[in-house]
Amino acid sequence: MEDDKVNSRDKARIAIMELANMISVPMSLNAVIRLNVPDAIWQGGANTPLSATQILSLVLPSGGGDPENLQRVLRMLTSYGVFIEHLDANSSERKYSLTDIGKTLVTDADGLSYGPYVLQHHQDALMGAWALVHEAVLDPTTEPFVKANGEPAYSYYGKKPEMNGLMQKAMAGVSVPFMKNVLNSYNGFEGVNKLVDVGGSAGDCLRMILQKHPTVKEAINFDLPEVVAKAPHIPGVTHVGGDMFKSIPAADAIFMKGKG
Numbered sequence: 001m002e003d004d005k006v007n008s009r010d011k012a013r014i015a016i017m018e019l020a021n022m023i024s025v026p027m028s029l030n031a032v033i034r035l036n037v038p039d040a041i042w043q044g045g046a047n048t049p050l051s052a053t054q055i056l057s058l059v060l061p062s063g064g065g066d067p068e069n070l071q072r073v074l075r076m077l078t079s080y081g082v083f084i085e086h087l088d089a090n091s092s093e094r095k096y097s098l099t100d101i102g103k104t105l106v107t108d109a110d111g112l113s114y115g116p117y118v119l120q121h122h123q124d125a126l127m128g129a130w131a132l133v134h135e136a137v138l139d140p141t142t143e144p145f146v147k148a149n150g151e152p153a154y155s156y157y158g159k160k161p162e163m164n165g166l167m168q169k170a171m172a173g174v175s176v177p178f179m180k181n182v183l184n185s186y187n188g189f190e191g192v193n194k195l196v197d198v199g200g201s202a203g204d205c206l207r208m209i210l211q212k213h214p215t216v217k218e219a220i221n222f223d224l225p226e227v228v229a230k231a232p233h234i235p236g237v238t239h240v241g242g243d244m245f246k247s248i249p250a251a252d253a254i255f256m257k258g259k260g
């Protein structure tokens with residue numbers, strides 16, 4: 001009985017240490033995405049197990065880099081199901097291929113992956129806000145992002161072209177596969193003549209809805225002015241800038257989708 005208690009206390013201590021170090025997981029994910037490791041391993045579908053040295057030679061063709069440090073990151077993410085480690089019993093060499101989770105980080109034929117979503121969530125501006133979460137309890141009048149950066153997230157992104165671009169790429173990366181699934185089973189857009197997507201980002205969701213439902217005659221992509229200013233031309237879609245908290249364009253149906 002006493003042994004059981006000690007065991008469970010030890011487990012709890014290990015669990016709290018793991019929680020305390022949890023940041024190493026998304027930060028390691030960030031690292032492999034920035035280094036283009038998933039695409040290097042994937043090699044157009046080969047997914048051949050590669051050593052850290054082999055991966056480095058693909059991502060840094062002109063040489064350099066530290067294979068030991070890359071291997072540490074790969075081992076960390078292996079324990080969280082992103083890579084599979086292949087250990088050569090004779091040479092002790094470790095090689096890495098992608099699991100199904102790791103494959104979500106591979107750039108597809110449309111240039112999309114879940115990589116930008118990971119990067120978007122760990123930009124400096126957001127990391128600064130995370131450090132102030134306790135302040136949301138102490139003083140809920142100003143959200144942590146505003147305390148850290150001086151203004152709300154979306155207006156801040158809008159002023160920074162690289163953040164605006166990353167946000168749009170992140171949303172396209174998760175929304176395109178999501179919408180493929182939705183449109184395979186959902187027929188609620190049938191019979192809709194005028195549709196508005198509120199907070200539609202670059203307009204990817206509307207583009208896909210129109211492809212499946214050409215009977216939608218008017219499609220409005222409504223988002224913040226800075227966001228629609230960077231949205232690409234999509235046949236059949238009108239980009240309209242504004243603030244949804246003030247007013248939104250009239251339509252037969254409103255579509256609205258957040259992050260997941």
Ligand SMILES: C[S@@+](CC[C@H](N)C(=O)[O-])C[C@H]1O[C@@H](n2cnc3c(N)ncnc32)[C@H](O)[C@@H]1O
Nearest residue numbers: 154171175199200201223224243244257258259
């Ligand atoms: C999480 S993203 C979702 C994007 C898109 N609906 C999708 O699922 O791919 C939220 C979107 O809402 C937009 N947004 C935020 N505040 C807004 C506002 N006040 N008025 C209009 N759009 C806004 C952002 O610019 C962003 O594109």
